[in-house]
Amino acid sequence: MKSKSKTIGHIAFWILVIVMFFYLVFPFYWTIVTSLKTESQLMMTPATFIPRDPVTHEAKASLINYKAVFSNATFLRGIKNSAIVSISVTLICLVVGAFVAFALGKLRFKGKTFSLYLILSMTMFPQISVLTGLYSVINRLHIDAIPAMILSYMLFTLPFTIWVMTSFFKGIPDSLLQAANVDGATNFQAFYMILLPLTVPAMVTTGLLAFIAAWNEYLFALTFTSIESSARTVPVAMALFSGTVARQEPFGEIMAASVVVTIPLLVLIYIFQKRLVEGLTAGAVKG
Amino acid sequence: MQMNSHRLQKKEQKLAMILLLPSFVILFLIAFYPLFTVFSTSLTDKKFASSRTVRFVGMDNYQKLLSMKVAELEPLLDASGKQMIDTTTQKPAYQDPIDILPREPYRYKAVSQFDFFGRHYVFAATDPEFIQSIGDTIVFTVLSVLLETILGMVIALVMIKNFPGRGGLRVAMLVPWAIPTAVSSRMWEWMFASTRVGVINVICQWFGWTNGQFPFLTAESTQVWAMIAIDVWKTTPFMALLLMAGLQTIPPGIYEAAKIDGCNAVQRFWKMTMPLVKDTLLVALVFRTLDALRVFDLFQIVFAQKRYSMASFAYYQLIDNKMMGYSSAASVVIFFIILLFIIIYTRISGGVANEK
Numbered sequence: 001m002k003s004k005s006k007t008i009g010h011i012a013f014w015i016l017v018i019v020m021f022f023y024l025v026f027p028f029y030w031t032i033v034t035s036l037k038t039e040s041q042l043m044m045t046p047a048t049f050i051p052r053d054p055v056t057h058e059a060k061a062s063l064i065n066y067k068a069v070f071s072n073a074t075f076l077r078g079i080k081n082s083a084i085v086s087i088s089v090t091l092i093c094l095v096v097g098a099f100v101a102f103a104l105g106k107l108r109f110k111g112k113t114f115s116l117y118l119i120l121s122m123t124m125f126p127q128i129s130v131l132t133g134l135y136s137v138i139n140r141l142h143i144d145a146i147p148a149m150i151l152s153y154m155l156f157t158l159p160f161t162i163w164v165m166t167s168f169f170k171g172i173p174d175s176l177l178q179a180a181n182v183d184g185a186t187n188f189q190a191f192y193m194i195l196l197p198l199t200v201p202a203m204v205t206t207g208l209l210a211f212i213a214a215w216n217e218y219l220f221a222l223t224f225t226s227i228e229s230s231a232r233t234v235p236v237a238m239a240l241f242s243g244t245v246a247r248q249e250p251f252g253e254i255m256a257a258s259v260v261v262t263i264p265l266l267v268l269i270y271i272f273q274k275r276l277v278e279g280l281t282a283g284a285v286k287g
Numbered sequence: 288m289q290m291n292s293h294r295l296q297k298k299e300q301k302l303a304m305i306l307l308l309p310s311f312v313i314l315f316l317i318a319f320y321p322l323f324t325v326f327s328t329s330l331t332d333k334k335f336a337s338s339r340t341v342r343f344v345g346m347d348n349y350q351k352l353l354s355m356k357v358a359e360l361e362p363l364l365d366a367s368g369k370q371m372i373d374t375t376t377q378k379p380a381y382q383d384p385i386d387i388l389p390r391e392p393y394r395y396k397a398v399s400q401f402d403f404f405g406r407h408y409v410f411a412a413t414d415p416e417f418i419q420s421i422g423d424t425i426v427f428t429v430l431s432v433l434l435e436t437i438l439g440m441v442i443a444l445v446m447i448k449n450f451p452g453r454g455g456l457r458v459a460m461l462v463p464w465a466i467p468t469a470v471s472s473r474m475w476e477w478m479f480a481s482t483r484v485g486v487i488n489v490i491c492q493w494f495g496w497t498n499g500q501f502p503f504l505t506a507e508s509t510q511v512w513a514m515i516a517i518d519v520w521k522t523t524p525f526m527a528l529l530l531m532a533g534l535q536t537i538p539p540g541i542y543e544a545a546k547i548d549g550c551n552a553v554q555r556f557w558k559m560t561m562p563l564v565k566d567t568l569l570v571a572l573v574f575r576t577l578d579a580l581r582v583f584d585l586f587q588i589v590f591a592q593k594r595y596s597m598a599s600f601a602y603y604q605l606i607d608n609k610m611m612g613y614s615s616a617a618s619v620v621i622f623f624i625i626l627l628f629i630i631i632y633t634r635i636s637g638g639v640a641n642e643k
Contacts, residue, residue: 013445017456020442024459027520028466030486031474045483046492046499096313099306108296109303118314124573124629125318126581128598129622132328132605132615133321135335155317158310187302216467218584219598226606235469239588251477258470265465273458280525281532 028262035256036061042252065256075257077230078237085146085221085233086214089153093210094203096154097161101199102191104162105169106177116166122159127219130155135223145231148224153217157210164279168202169195205279208272212265234261322622329615335605341612348616351393354413358387359406384409417617420595421624423511427596428579431518432572438519439526439571446527447534460524468521468584475517476589479503510594514585522578526571533567534560569636573629580625597621 034042037051041062044054053060069075103109104116138148172195180190221233232240238261241254269276329348333341360381362370371380381400388395388411395411398418402408412418442460446453463471478486481502492499503509537560545555561568586596592603601621604614 013448013450016441016445017450017452020445021456021459023520024463024524027471027474027478028462030478034477043484046489047484047486096309100310103303103306107299107303107306109300112303115307119310122314122318124577124625126577126598126618126622126625128581128583128601129618129625130318130321130325131601132335132611132618133324134317135605136324136328137316137321151313152317154313158313162310187299212465216469218467218469218587219602222587223602223606235467235584238467238469238473239584241473251473254473255477258466258474261470262466265467266462269461269465270458273461276461277457277528280528 031255031258031262034252035065035259036063037252038062038064039252065252066260068250068253069256069260072253072257074232075234075237075241078232078234079261081146081231082215082234085149085153086211088150089157089214090207090211092150093154093157093161094207097158097165097206098196098199098203100162101165101169102195104166106172106174106191106195107187119159119162122155123163125155127155131219131223134220138224145224145228149217149221149231149233152220152224153214156217157213160213161206161210164206165199165202168199172198201275202279204272205275208268208276209279212268215265325615325618328612329619331612333611333615335609335611335614337609344612347392348613349620351413352417352613352616352620354393354395355418356388356395356411357408358384358411359408360384360387360400362407379407381407384411416595417600420597420600421620423594424580424582424597427511427514427518427582428576431515431522431579432575434515435519435523435526435575436568436572438523439530442523442527443530443534446531460527462524463521464524464528466521469588471517471521472585472588475513475520476504479513481505504589505593507594510590514582514589517585517589518579518582522575526575529567529571529574530564533564537563566636569632573632576628576632577625580628581621597624 033050040054041048041051041060044052050059051061052058100115100119104112134152138152143151176194177187177190180194181187185193216235217233218235218239221236222239225232225236238254238257241250241257330343330345331341332344332347363380363382365371372378373380384397384400388397388409393413395413396415398410398412398415400407400409446456446460466474480488481500481504483489483492483499487503488497488499488501491497491501501509503513541559542555545559550558581598582596583598583602586594587599587602590599592607595603597617598621601614601617604610604617608614
C-alpha cells in the first residue's frame with residue numbers, strides 16, 4: 001500500500017518535471033523551428049511542429065532566413081553596436097563599482113551608511129521617470145548615441161554591481177588589509193594588489209550580469225537612437241525589423257535573428273551557470 | 288599612537304571620498320539631476336526639440352492627465368414620456384455624454400458607462416488613455432506577479448529535490464530569463480498570431496477553445512492577458528531562483544521532526560516552509576512588482592500605440608507627440624505610483640530595509 005502511493009507520487013513528480021521543462025523551453029524551440037521555415041512553410045495551417053514541405057509534408061528545413069539575416073546590414077551593425085555598448089558598460093561599471101565597493105566594504109569613513117542607502121535606493125529607480133531629463137542632459141552635453149547609451153545604462157548596472165561587490169569585499173578578512181599596511185603598502189596599493197585579485201570570481205559574476213542587462217536594454221536604446229539610426233542596438237533592430245519584402249512582417253527572418261541574438265547569451269549562461277545563479281540570488285536577496 | 292590612528296583614519300576618509308567620487312558623479316549626472324529636471328519640466332509646456340519659449344504652466348499638465356469625473360446620464364424619453372430603446376443595441380437609451388461633460392479647461396471624454404441603483408452613469412477623464420494605461424499596468428502587475436509567485440514556488444520546490452537531470456532543468460530555466468524582452472516579445476507575437484499559423488491558436492483549437500482564428504493581440508478582452516502570459520513565462524525563472532535560494536537555507540532536519548510529529552505535506556508547507564522563506568519572498572515580490580510597474584518593451588513592441596503601459600504612454604508623449612512637459616508630468620505620476628508600492632511593501636514587511 002505504502003509503496004504504491006510512493007510510485008504514484010514518483011510518477012506525478014516526473015510528469016511535473018516534464019511539464020515544467022516543456023513550458024520553459026517550448027517558446028524557444030518554436031522560435032528555432034520557425035526560423036528554419038520558408039515563407040510558404042510559415043503560412044501553412046495548422047502550423048507544423050517541425051518544418052515540412054507544403055506539398056509532400058516531408059520534413060524539410062531551410063537556412064534561407066539565416067542567409068537573409070547575415071546579409072542584413074542593419075542587423076549586423078546592431079550586433080556590433082550592442083557589443084561595443086555592452087562591453088564598455090561592463091568594464092566601466094566594474095572599475096568604478098570596485099572602487100566604491102572597496103570603500104564601502106573595507107574603509108571607515110563618515111557618510112558610509114548614507115552612501116549605501118543612496119545606492120540601494122537607485123536599484124528601485126524607474127527608468128522611465130528620468131527619460132526626459134536624461135535626454136536633456138545628453139543633448140546639452142552633445143553626447144552621441146553610443147556614449148549616451150553607455151553612460152545611461154550605468155543607472156541600472158552600477159548600483160547592482162556595487163551592492164554585490166560590497167558584500168564580497170566585506171567577506172574578505174580585515175587582517176589581510178592590516179598586514180599589507182604593516183608591510184608599508186598604502187590602502188590603495190593593498191586594494192589593487194591584494195584585494196582586487198581575490199574578488200575576481202565576484203567580478204566575473206557581476207560583470208556577466210551587467211553585460212546581459214546591457215545587451216537586453218531597450219527603452220534608452222530606442223530613445224537615444226531615435227535620431228541616430230546607425231547607432232541602433234540589437235534589441236532595437238529586432239523590434240523595428242522589416243525584411244526585404246514590405247508586404248508583411250518577415251517572421252521567419254525575425255525568428256532567425258532572435259536565435260542569433262540569443263545563442264551567445266545561452267553559451268555564456270551554460271559556461272557560467274553556477275556562478276550566475278549564485279550572483280543573481282545574492283544580488284537580489286541582498287539588494 | 289593615538290595620533291597615528293587618527294591620521295590613518297583621516298587618510299581612509301580621504302581615500303574613500305576619492306573612490307566614491309566617480310560613481311557619484313555618474314549617478315548625479317544620470318539619475319538625480321535628470322529626476323530634478325523632470326520635476327521642473329513637468330510644470331512647463333516645453334516642447335521636445337523646439338526653440339519655442341517655454342512657459343510655466345503650474346499644475347496644468349497634471350490636471351489634464353488626471354482629471355476624472357462621474358456624471359449621471361438622464362434617460363431619453365419619447366413623446367409619451369417612456370424611455371426610448373436604442374434600435375441597434377435594444378437597450379434603454381440615455382443622453383449622449385458629450386452633451387453634459389465639461390469642455391473647459393480640458394474636454395472630458397467618456398471612458399465607460401455603468402448602472403448603479405437604477406441610475407445610469409458615465410465615467411469620464413480628460414486623458415482616457417493615461418487613465419487606462421495606469422489601470423492596465425496595475426492589473427498586469429498584480430496578476431503577473433501573483434501567477435509567477437505561485438509558479439515560481441512550484442518550480443523552486445521541485446528544483447530543490449535531488450533528481451537526475453536537475454542540472455539540465457536549471458539551464459533550461461535560465462533560457463527565458465536570458466532572452467532579451469525585445470526578442471521574446473517578437474517570439475510570442477508570432478505564437479499569438481491570429482490564424483492557425485500561430486501555435487497558440489493551433490493548441491486552443493485542439494481543445495476546442497477557439498475556432499483557430501482568435502486574434503489574441505487585437506481583441507481587447509485578451510490583450511492584457513497575452514501580456515501577462517509573456518511576462519510570466521519570462522520572469523517566473525527569476526522568481527524560482529530567488530525562492531530556491533531561500534528554500535536552501537532551511538535545515539532539512541526540521542522537516543523530519545515534523546513528519547514524525549504527524550504533520551502532512553500541506554501543513555509542513557504552510558506552517559514551516561512559508562514562514563521560513565517569507566523574507567526572501569518579500570524581497571522577490573518587491574523586485575518583480577517594481578519591474579512589472581515600469582514595463583515598457585513588451586507593450587511598446589507588441590502594441591505600439593494600440594494600448595499603453597504607463598511607461599510606453601510617457602514614451603510616446605515624448606517621442607511622437609514631442610510633449611516634453613506633458614510626458615514629464617506622466618513620468619512624475621509613475622514615479623509616485625511606484626513609490627507608493629515601495630511604501631506599502633515596507634509597511635507590510637515591517638521594514639525590510641531596516642533589517643539591513
